[in-house]
Amino acid sequence: MINVTVTGAGGFIGKNLVDRLLREKGVKLKQYRHGDDLSLLHEYLNDTDIIYHLAGVNRPQNKDEFESVNRGLTESIVSYLIDHHKTPKIVFTSSTQAEHNNPYGLSKKAAEDVLKAYNMKTGADVCIYRLPGVFGKWCRPHYNSVVATFCQEISHDKDIEIHDADKMLELVYIDDVIDSFINCLEQKKQEKSFYYTINQTFHTTVGEVAQKLYEIKKVRESLIIPDLSDKLTKYLYTTYLSYLDANNFSYKLPVHEDERGSLVELIKSHQAGQIFISTSRGGVVRGNHYHHTKVEKFCVLKGKAAIKLREIDSEKLINYQVSDQNIEIVDIPPGYTHSIENVTDGEIIVMFWANELFDPDNPDTIYLDVQPNEADEKKG
Template sequence: MLNVTVTGAGGFIGKNLIARLHREKGVFVKQFHHGDDLSLLHEYLNDTDVIYHLAGVNRPQNSEEFARVNRGLTESIVTYLKEHQKTPKIIFSSSIQAAGDTPYGLSKKAAEDVLKTYHMETGADVCLYRLPGVFGKWCKPHYNSVVATFCHEISHDKDIEIHDADKELELVYIDDVIDRFIDCLDQKKPEKTLYYSIHSSFHTTVGELAHKLYELKNIRESLIIPDLSDKWTKYLYTTYLSYLETDNLSYALPVHRDARGSLTELIKSHQAGQVFISTSRKGVIRGNHYHHTKVEKFCLIKGEAIITLRKIDSDKLITCHVTDQNMEIVDIPPGYTHSIENVSDDEMIVLFWANELFDPENPDTISLHVQPNTTDEKKG
């Protein structure tokens, strides 16, 4: 059993760390929260193997609070440990501002110095992380994160204030931070250093951040999902969604109806095409066209259907009988005219994927009946 104490357990990083620690086998977590009596922390320290020291302030009512909390609590921890001859590993969340001369930065640097002395005097492992701006779920808006503030305001249809659009930002994602912190549980220091960093960080400006978030908000209108192979975009999108109110998690989609049934676009992507769904009444046949470059996948999710294909230079028919009792996907290659007929007694529902977005100026959809003896071919 590994006994772990987390100070600042109720904060942004603390909550994410504890959620992760609870998934680690053989780890027992003790949480020290803002407002808890110091005697409780001392009790925890008596049998602690690892301390994640995350507690601190960065927006106190007066600047004296920086030193009292950021340095003072660290000194209290170290003093108690030395008095009782305890040498747990300490992982400390510092800030890149420790290299500056602001009251906050100076207090973080002072706490680092306390831990360095502790390491030199006792030989205990110390890992110091000078973190840039951290973003992700559960970060408090209007506190110390421009990402959290912008996500909250934009997702609530409120205006944001930008004083310097060109101000540069260095940001790290919360899960990357937590991964590194978890690595410290039983990892011996590979280098002769007390300072560690997050492997990947993102560089942007305040203006670029705002522009990106407005694009993400517009997904509900455009249905276009951004390129989520880009980690910055993926992490920012998941962060943005975490700020939606619970009564704003769903949104309506435009439905196109006609005598055959309906068609609804679900998701679009410049990298991965689009997904849409259709309903068809009994006896309805959809399709009777082919594509030169576009390819599709059909998946029947309700009903029973006959999917028929024919290579445009051949009379040979390929028939696929599909039902919702045996879920499968039918590939539609280019150069094959194809149709799908509802042969059930009820409504048919089909999920479609196409490898490119529909372009009304260049639809790549040419009408041609699948049955070779039908002569009313249309081009366009």
């Protein structure tokens, strides 16, 4: 059993870390939060193997709090440990601002020095993370993260202020931070270094972050999902959604209806094509066309249908009988004219995927009847 104490347990990083620690086997967790009495922290320190010291202030109302909290609380922890002959490992969240001559950075650097002295005096492990801008769910807007502020404002249809779009940002995603912290539970101290780094960081600009977030906001209108193979974009998308109000999780989609039924586009992607669903009334046949480059997948979600295909230079007909009783996907290769027919009296629902977005100027759709004669080869 590892006894763990987390200071700043109610903050952005603390909340994410606590959630993870509560799911770790063999961990007994104690949480020290803003407003708790210092005596409670001292009580926790009597029986702890590792301290995640996350408590700190970024934008206090009084600048003296930089010194009293960022340095002062660290000194209080270290003094108590030394006085009571305790040597737990301490993992400390410092900041890249510790390299700069500003009140916040100076207070973080002072706290680092206190921890280094603790190591020199006791030999206890000290792991210092000079974190860049951390972003992710539960981060407080208008506090210490431009990403959190932009997500909050953009998701609530408010204007954002950009003073320098070209300003460089170094960002790190909260889950990457927590993964590294969890590794510290049993990781031995690095030789000749107090400083630890997160394996994955992102270098971007203020303007690029804003642009990506506006593109994410437009997904509900365009249906075009951004390129999520880019990890920064993926993490920004995840983070953005966490700032939506609970009554704004859903959004309506345009429904295209005619005498055959309806069609609704769901998701589009420049990298992965698009997904849409259709309903068809009894006896309705859709398709009777082929594509040169576009390929599709058909999947019947409700009802029963006959999917027919024929290579355009052949008279051989291929017929797949599909239904919701045995969900399967039928691939539609290029050069095969194809159709799907509702063979029930009720409505069918079909999901389609195409490997490219529909381009009305180049639809790659050539109409050709699938069934020129009665030849029929059963498949499936």
